[in-house]
Amino acid sequence: MATETPLAGLHRALGAKFVDFAGVSLPVHFADGILREHLHVRRAAGLFDVSHMGQVAVRGGEVAAALESLSPADFAGLAAGRQRYALFTNDAGGIEDDFMAVNAGGHFYLVVNAARKEHDLAHMRGRIGGGCDIQYLAGRALLALQGPQSAAALAQLAESPAESPERLTFLSAGEFTLGGARCFVSRSGYCGEDGFEISLRAEDAEQFARRLLEDSRVRPAGLGARDSLRIEAGLCLYGSDMDAATNPVEAGLGFAVAKARRPGGARSGGFPGAAVIFDALARGAERARVGLLPAGRAPVRGGAELVDADGATAGVVTSGTFGASAGGPVAMGYVRAGLQAPGTALGAVVRGRTLPVTVAALPFTAHRYHRTTTN
Amino acid sequence: MSETRFTSDHEWARKENGTAVVGITDYAQEQLGELVFVELPAVGDAVTKGGEAAVVESVKAAGEVKSPLSGTVTEVNTALADDPGAVNSDAAGAGWIYKMQLSAPQEFDSLLDADAYNALVAAAG
Numbered sequence: 001m002a003t004e005t006p007l008a009g010l011h012r013a014l015g016a017k018f019v020d021f022a023g024v025s026l027p028v029h030f031a032d033g034i035l036r037e038h039l040h041v042r043r044a045a046g047l048f049d050v051s052h053m054g055q056v057a058v059r060g061g062e063v064a065a066a067l068e069s070l071s072p073a074d075f076a077g078l079a080a081g082r083q084r085y086a087l088f089t090n091d092a093g094g095i096e097d098d099f100m101a102v103n104a105g106g107h108f109y110l111v112v113n114a115a116r117k118e119h120d121l122a123h124m125r126g127r128i129g130g131g132c133d134i135q136y137l138a139g140r141a142l143l144a145l146q147g148p149q150s151a152a153a154l155a156q157l158a159e160s161p162a163e164s165p166e167r168l169t170f171l172s173a174g175e176f177t178l179g180g181a182r183c184f185v186s187r188s189g190y191c192g193e194d195g196f197e198i199s200l201r202a203e204d205a206e207q208f209a210r211r212l213l214e215d216s217r218v219r220p221a222g223l224g225a226r227d228s229l230r231i232e233a234g235l236c237l238y239g240s241d242m243d244a245a246t247n248p249v250e251a252g253l254g255f256a257v258a259k260a261r262r263p264g265g266a267r268s269g270g271f272p273g274a275a276v277i278f279d280a281l282a283r284g285a286e287r288a289r290v291g292l293l294p295a296g297r298a299p300v301r302g303g304a305e306l307v308d309a310d311g312a313t314a315g316v317v318t319s320g321t322f323g324a325s326a327g328g329p330v331a332m333g334y335v336r337a338g339l340q341a342p343g344t345a346l347g348a349v350v351r352g353r354t355l356p357v358t359v360a361a362l363p364f365t366a367h368r369y370h371r372t373t374t375n
Numbered sequence: 376m377s378e379t380r381f382t383s384d385h386e387w388a389r390k391e392n393g394t395a396v397v398g399i400t401d402y403a404q405e406q407l408g409e410l411v412f413v414e415l416p417a418v419g420d421a422v423t424k425g426g427e428a429a430v431v432e433s434v435k436a437a438g439e440v441k442s443p444l445s446g447t448v449t450e451v452n453t454a455l456a457d458d459p460g461a462v463n464s465d466a467a468g469a470g471w472i473y474k475m476q477l478s479a480p481q482e483f484d485s486l487l488d489a490d491a492y493n494a495l496v497a498a499a500g
Contacts, residue, residue, distance in 0.1 A: 017408075033409045034434040224408070224435050297412050297456065299432050322411035322434050329412075351414075351430065 192233025
């Protein structure tokens with residue numbers, strides 16, 4: 001029996017169609033449907049309920065060092081109020097999960113994948129639980145407001161311009177009172193657009209969501225649009241585009257191996273699988289994650305085999321859908337080394353037929369994050 | 376005189392003399408969501424009752440269209456290549472998928488009539 005999120009009642013009132021995802025019943029789409037929801041996010045702002053994600057607070061005297069023992073990210077160098085994308089790696093150099101981490105001052109605030117939260121909690125408690133307190137933030141909802149009008153819509157709920165999340169830049173976070181609710185807000189998301197992720201008490205979530213939806217720029221959006229938006233944005237989904245057997249280098253996530261943690265860095269290594277990952281960084285991976293653009297109108301979905309011009313196996317599609325902004329099917333997958341150059345012609349086997357696809361640069365839709373203008 | 380009948384897999388067939396028009400039901404299109412692609416059979420294809428004849432794909436999933444009847448495809452709705460959404464907006468009309476010459480017209484009698492199909496959909500919630 002799937003659990004519900006604090007917004008289940010509101011979703012029903014908004015005409016949601018539900019799907020079970022990682023044991024949680026969530027809207028796959030609302031009355032608008034996936035295509036319109038997708039396009040509305042790119043054009044204005046979409047409100048997603050992502051309360052199924054795992055929210056975790058990690059506390060302790062040496063919390064940054066403890067997290068660095070599990071992940072190749074630079075947590076020691078993460079300033080208070082800043083957020084970072086990170087990976088938990090394993091001894092084989094594979095990815096146990098990907099997550100977002102904020103240095104929240106006194107602690108680190110993590111958002112981990114719904115399907116991996118039990119695993120991640122056990123992993124952290126087992127490895128760093130001696131020196132750190134790992135607190136699962138049950139009783140908190142998580143909403144994502146995504147799209148170019150997000151900042152203006154969210155600012156309307158702020159008590160003053162000085163106290164508005166509009167002042168945040170991409171990958172920064174802070175506490176704000178919005179519509180009367182205390183919220184922990186980061187300027188981040190999973191659509192390739194400007195946007196915010198808002199953590200708040202479950203009991204405050206529905207009223208907060210209703211206030212946002214009163215703004216005509218904001219429409220509810222479901223998991224269907226979230227998936228097609230993130231594929232267009234070239235962003236990985238754990239369990240589809242990477243897993244415990246995927247090296248970060250082949251996944252194109254080498255940026256999550258911080259300079260300080262690489263060979264010659266200030267705190268080189270010291271995370272699971274460092275030697276394997278360093279080897280891949282130095283020698284290149286045997287396969288590479290690439291964008292795939294099908295030539296026709298037929299969607300090419302995860303699981304489809306990729307073949308080269310000779311019909312030999314070239315790799316596999318890991319995610320694919322119809323990209324409403326791209327105006328056609330878009331996909332990503334892994335190809336063997338040597339085939340990753342954009343423009344490489346391949347075939348994808350769909351229902352027994354080989355459809356032409358072309359290797360394409362990711363993302364399909366340019367990212368439009370609200371970055372700082374100075375570096 | 377034409378009559379429309381249904382399958383428990385949510386296809387419809389409208390029979391006229393020895394031919395039939397085939398599509399998916401309004402309930403089926405609603406379950407799938409907005410269609411982005413329809414894979415049509417080829418004119419001349421032999422189809423059998425219950426066998427896969429076409430594929431309808433929404434953003435989230437692909438669904439197979441099983442032929443409600445046996446026979447030969449005589450015409451396909453090529454307009455769906457550019458406008459698969461016609462199946463969503465008018466599943467029983469402009470969203471038809473193919474026409475066929477029937478090889479076993481008596482199969483039509485085994486399909487569900489409108490009352491039986493509506494009862495099945497109502498039971499599905």
